[in-house]
Amino acid sequence: MSDLPASLQHILAPRRVAILGASDGPSRIGGRPIHYMKEAGFEGDILPVNPNRETVQGLTAYPTVSDVPGEIDFALVALPAAGVAEAVRASAAKGAKACLIFSSGFAEVGEEGERLQAELTAISRETGVRVIGPNCLGLFNPSAGFYPTFSSSVDGNFPTPGGLAIVTQSGAFGSHLFYTANQKGIGIRTWISTGNESDVDVSELIGHLAEDPGTKVILAYVEGAKDGRRLIASLEKARAARKPVLFFKVGRSEVGAEAARSHTAALAGADAVYDGVLRQYGAYRGSTVEELLDVAYAAQTGVYPTGKRIGLVTISGGAGVMMADAAEDAGLDVAPMPEEAQTTLKELLPFAAVRNPVDITAQVLNNLDLVPQFLQAMYREGGYDAMVAFFTMTASSPMIADTMRDRILKGLEGYEDRLTALSIVGGPEALKRYTDAGLLNYEDPVRAIRAFAALMGFGRSFAGQEGRMAVAVPQMAPLPSGPLGEKEAKEILAKAGLPVVEDRLATTAAEAEAAVRAFGRPCALKIASPDILHKTDAGGVRLNVAAEGAADAFDAIMAAAKAYDASARLDGVLVSPMAGEGVETILGVQRDPVFGPVVMLGLGGIHVEVLKDVTFRAAPFDMEEARAMIADLRARAIFDGVRGAPPADVEALAEAAHRLSLFGAAHADTVESVDLNPVRVMARGEGVLALDALIVRR
Template sequence: MAPDFSRQHGLDKLLAPASIAIVGASDNPDKIGGRPIHYMRRHGYTGTLYPINPQRTQVQGERTWPNLDALPAAPDLAIVAVAGEQAVQAVNRCAELGVAAAIVISAGFSETGAEGRAQQDAMTARARAAGMRIVGPNSQGLANFGNGAIACFSTMFLEIEPADGPVAVISQSGGMSAMVYGLLRQRGLGVRHVHATGNEADVTVADLACAVLRDPEVRIVLLYLESLQDVGALAHAAALARERGVPLVAVKSGRSEAGARAAASHTGAMASEDRVVDAYFEHHGILRARDPHELVRIAELALRSPLPQGPRVVVVSNSGASCVLASDAAIEHGLQIAPLADPTQRELVNRLPGYATTTNPIDITAALLSNNGLFGQVLPVIADDPAADMFLIDIPVAGRGYDVGTFAADTAAFAQASTKPVVVVAWQDNVAAAFRAQGVAVYADEQQATRAMAALHRLHQWQARNAGHRHALAHRDSSTSTQTNPESTTTDAFGSLHSRSSFLSESQSLALLSRYGLTVADHTCCTDADAAVAAWRAIDAPVALKACSARLPHKSEHGLVTLGLNDECTLRDAFDRQAKTLAALGIDDATWIVARMQDGLHECALGMRHDPVFGPVIMIGSGGKYVEAMQDVALLLPPFSAEDVIEKLQGLRIGTLLAGVRGDPPADIAAFARQAVQLGDCALAANGKLASIDINPVLVRAQGQGAIALDALIELTTTPDPENP
């Protein structure tokens, strides 16, 4: 019987092994093969250790074995800390002996090029055939401080003393896992899991994220990613995190082209377009941090406060300048500074000196020096004000004469009684330490604080918007959502697509989109001038004449689109010119579209690209001939809702125009959003058969009057069949 090789198979043996073999064990705790033994002896690992060293009878007080074959039983886990071919041989022998999992610390595999990748792939295939899981190669190892299974050689655990806690850190990079661990511990946060996956020949960051989310003591999971090899596994981790109410926060490096190249040389990672990564994270409710420092700042606030229920921040400071900086930073990151209610302001007037500011932000001034209880007097007054979803206490300077201990105690008492986040800004180490000792989240400046607050607000927005909604979307059969005859949709619409090129003609493209519920311009297909004239007469209004062929996807640049035709003579002249152009280009399969000229308020665009990693990605935004120059677009991953589309549009420049400005009526955003949802359904149902879809322009009319696709171009990924054009 073939071994069970589901993604979660064997991961328990990595995180909670009952026995561990160390191949290449060293008596020196500063050697790679010695440090895991030192750590596990020091931090209370209660399982069995099997050091493998043919040159010694003992290492670090533990009995050794000369080789894997000499062991009394197959261990749950093997740490492979030997180099080159010895590492490959050790992994192969582990698989043959029935070892459940191996951590391959050795480097020199896929990160070195094609030869190293081939060696890595062969080694992994043999392990997979035996049902053995592999972490690495090129891995720093795994550490579980909940049970002392520290199969890792990081020096950071010597530099900063471990403490068990609610955080799990999982990283492709060993250096980044250690850095994030160190930053967390410097902030007084306990860390339970610190895992580095290296080249990810088998076990990925996403696999381990799923595993640690089953640990009930884990309250937040932090990820460092250089590549996204299995977006399905990461989506599953995000779903588990959502079910448990555990924030999933990630740094995805390689934002720039240079960074992507560096990531590839580091772990053999493959880069993905960064905007698509953003869309994927947002779709699944994964918070994205810019760097490890921000990752830790978000973690501190998430662990020390509830999620904010809204975007409004009340700022309290003893400096007018800090009030201004905090307000600017909050607005910059999408938060709000709302005025306090009149009753709140009246009560503040009674408690603060006459020269203090009692609106929002609240400047309690230098009076704090003479009255150390001001924070304790002010905070309860603003606790339930309608303008307060979060509180930011900004202390630019506090030294001799300031009772920082009282400030911290009063703030902590307020935070513990509040159901809203309380954040402190204090750049002085001693001031920050006093607040942090009381369990309050502290940041060095206003930008750091408000970015963390905005991140938690985004998480709350995502949870609120997708409670029940996203789960339903993720499990619906999108191929049946807009069709009256769903059983035949995929076969009829996609199974018989053929073209003499990789594109469909405009008429074929519009027909396919119409089948998926998109509203497209009424048009007639013609093959000669007489038929075009007849079509115009039937429309009895100005028309557009467009020559279309699958072999000529871009018509306008060849003069094959003529607009505003409204008499027979000019229509025939336009037809003749286009026919001559086609003949010169060698196009012999063209048809002509005759379509009524349309009017509306705004030209928008819809698009789809099939990403090799993420699948279909939908683009929405400004359209028309300047679409490339404007770059006023947003991305979504289907399935999504019309509400998701509208929210994205509101963040674009065209969103303001669509809402109606300078007397213009509001546009029918809801109709455009429905078109986008239907395009997402179409892309999902195509199941990879469509490489791209370009719908430009989509003419959006006044509210209640709809939106209509005027032009479309579909690119196929299926092999063209020249015998069936």
Template sequence: MSESSLLNKQNTEKETYFLMEHEGADLISKFKLPVAASKLAKDETDAVLSANSIGYPVVLKGMFKDIVHKTEAGIVKLAIENDLQLKEAYTEIIENAKKYDPLAVMTGVLVQEMADKGIELIFGVKRDPIFGHQLIIGFGGTLVEIMKDFSVRMLPVNETEVEEMVKELKSYPILKGYRGQSGINLSEVKRICMGLNKLVQEKPEIAELDLNPVIFNEEKATICDVRILIDEQKVEQNQSRSLEAVEKMINPQSVAVIGASTNENKNGGRLFRYLVENKYPGKLYPINPGAKDIKGYKAYPNLIDVPGDVDLACIIVSSDRVPGVMRDCITKGVKAAIIYSSGFAEIGGEGEKLQEEVLALAKEGNIRVLGPNSIGIASPEKQIYTAFGAALESKVKVPGNIGFISQSGAMGSALLSKAWEQRVGFSRWISVANEADLSATDFIEVLAEDELTNVISVFMEGLKDAAAFERASKKALENEKPLLIYKTGRSDVGKRAVQSHTGTIAGDDTVYSAAFDKWGALQVNHLEDLIDVSVALDVQPLPNGNKIGVMTASGGACSVIADLCSEKDLDLPELTETSDKILELIPPFGSAQNPIDVTAEIIAQPEMFKEVLETLTQDPDIDGVIVMLTTNADPGASVIAKAILDVFKRNEKPIVVGRLGATAIAPQAMELYSNHHFPVYSTPEKVVNVMHYLVRYNKLFKKQQR
């Protein structure tokens, strides 16, 4: 059967099917992949002839369209040395297949050369419904799921990425060779990966592919087993819409609140109160047919009755009334709307139909919509609070340069209140909710161009459009605005885990991580990292590498920080001339080596602290500095704070500060840090973790500049 007939044949029952191994082997051999020599035999006599042509020892594999797991069915026979063994194996394959599946029809028996023993790897491809084809390289062949030693990248990959994938494997010391044992031929790994690039480019209908095992012996690589899943279903492409109207959503000159209420226990009443209390600077129009005025503003019975233009419609009425309001928006010429109402796609059924109706109206009127089920947007610097989340009850609302986007309203609101409590400021806070129209990705692209935003931080549950995310991520990189993502909703395994090693390995979260890495987004592992790392990236310069100088006033803190740095792959280099200089500044019972212990005595002489810190920071072998303070108190703590801030301003290296002691004993120092928007972290774990992410983002950023 020809290649084209294999991949384009029509299956009347389903569009998804496995190629038999000989079909897959024929296909990949056309892309110059080193598949083991093989022949498909139609009967026992043909098998003997094929084995003699290939040369013993050989492997026999029964080819049955309906038997995917050949080893489980007992239709694979290894290390066959002669004609007699072959005939016996051939008979066993027929008998085992009948026991496993009496209805299975044999196409033939594949006679394959027996590869020499060596290092076994798996090469896999999985087509993700959002991000497209992913490449997997793993150690252990059939044991890869047990070994859990694999690396994933989005296809296509370049040779540098292939090298990175191999080096990421825990088994890399084995792969590069050790104790006189030769490792694998990296050029063969690259050849296979480049072939897979071309394969999926020309055959995008490949849903999953396993080359497993691929045996590396000396300079040679041999693909011993091929499994390919074909899925001919077409993937619909999302159509992009202009984001021009979103400017009116985040910076509205006039706002109409449809559903504004005199009852502040209702969401519409709270939303309007927040706008008024926070002194919204634009024109404000409450819409309520039962009120004459609300909080001193004239109320209008209908949006159409508003005398002036309306930049933003805030729709906070029952879900069944939303379509009517959208029609009023079309008539009024409104181009941006926030829908706070619930009762749409999040409840399924009729709610989904209602959301589709609202989206159709939005497209008809060329209106960009945030929501439904959104909590809204907060822009503290501009005193625009088109949001009703409980976080807005806070008396302290801190402006800043972090743009925060959340796909969870409740989680986003909680993080906003927590950030303000810590005196961390946001430029924009956005709850995207159902994403019927505008998505988190759209707002990443918007904030990449926002003059108030330096760092973009996202609480993410999932994505719908990979191309849009790639575009938004690249725009953030071009404008040198770090993009941080905390991804939740991690799924367990791929949908076809029982059919494919690749499906098991490349679960959704792994694929998301590969996409983030490909496009320059920094994925953080814990929710609190969103705030901790965002603040650091807003304030701190990036370190050039992972060589870190550590300065403490406690021998115990030295050992704790050193252990944590080792866990996070932060190197603490030995100091040379710098150590001699520091010895002259600290007590003889201190430590001038890295980590540096200036002892409690130097804390008692805070003016000396600055000289030690400056000396360490200026060491050319140090990329960044961690300062771990313990229980220093005012007034000495204030002197140290001033010293840290002064050294920080005059250098171009990150200085990440931790302080374990109570805030109450150093209020002046903590206020000084806060007034300079300089973060101080509460534990050794946090301070090391933040430096780790600064190093990671620097590597990510440099990789994107290649």
């Protein structure tokens, strides 16, 4: 395993492996790893440690790890929780670079366990030994025959080596993922369960696997990342290395999130934040095993088109329509074949539909030579990035199956750089002869289309990202120490380049009237008080006030505010000109417990309240990412102008989101949240304007 990066060498391919708590019983927790490694032909030294036996499964056993002659690289600890810390210390003293701990009884069982786990973390820091677990199911590396795991999923079922690396916070679920992937014929690079993550966590491992030439695809099962910024850094590494990260994070729904909390000690950030951040850093989030393994299966090709054009071939018109539906749902471009190519294909087969989907019809069964002609034309003339061909049960006929396969292969010659899948059904042996020839096959063509859409997403994410994520955060003055009312918040944000509405503070009725006159148009009057956050509730807001009504409005607002909270400090009334027509949006910064400052963008009014049409990104981010946020909104078409409204200035909105992300990043340590609500998006060229602002300190 000399091709492993140094960061994984000691974890995945050690030479001398001590088993603390080694058992003679090959099905016992302390016995299985030894049994598996012997079966799998592990070439390193297996060094059982057991004070009560001279041999374990035929190997010499040592009473303690210190008694093992020479140094060790790796210690597997299968001892009761109370003895684990001492075992890790002793292993580290013996030269171990990594300790893997099966034992449970740590953070998952309460305070005493947390203390024990903190000790493991401390030992790791102190000695430099890397700790995997505790409370984990172990790991394995098929090409080295290294199986320090007690998962029964590998029992009699060692996987074929391949490019899929699985990292998982759940041993049982991770085993299920491995087993199912293996059944689907996806080769495995490594499988690592991280358990309680006292030291090594899934986030770190993703980064190391990104640097491993043998890893082609990374599948991560995560219940809650401990350090969001570490996860982000690793996702960036993976993207730079063109390694797709397939991310399985459960707990989307309310009941799911509750179940997740009761199941895991991991601190879960808001699920919608995960969604946004994973999109931002190019990971693919799936919600079923089938969906993720469908993508992993297609990713074995290593083909990640940057375009979205898909060609659909069928021998049943109905299936063509179904595939077109699915492709449009998945955001792909079912572009028509060029006119001339359509003419040529019609000449080949007059009954064919030649636009896209291209329907060769059942006629093809009478003339299989049409298959390569049509397939070649799809790529040569149609220029598609990908193609899905529905050939239904043509592989079920012993007379046709192999000829059909050869014609298909001929049709794809020269286009190995494209992404092609079949949907063909038949007996398992016939199908195996298809997949053995390197053809992807999905029983349901819709699954192929969805998986291809994911790969195309990776293609776009891999392309042209260089340097984009290294967004420089400018120096900004620290927040002032005084109170942060609306006026102060607006001033601070204006300095950060955010467009906020002008205002004047009026401390008397006469000043209020003068201010409205000075602005020369109707104004909004709002109570100015650092103690009143909900100004409308306090009766502290009057809109559309003309100069002649300003004095009365001032008095009414001050009186209402006093009645609302007699102890509140009242600085006066803030006068701002009424803004023009536009689309209402909201922008904000929140401190996520996992990812730190994140920016939220949403459509205002009922869109945010009823439809939850909001999206998140980790701060900071560039203009392109800000544009992607706008594209995330389900009701984004509102920006195009509805009911006669002009198209809105989305570019200015993106600019505001980008600048707010810089502000959030610059003040990550001192700001708890920022709210710009509403932010009105005016007609194109006229910018955006935040009509209110609130900054809450940490």
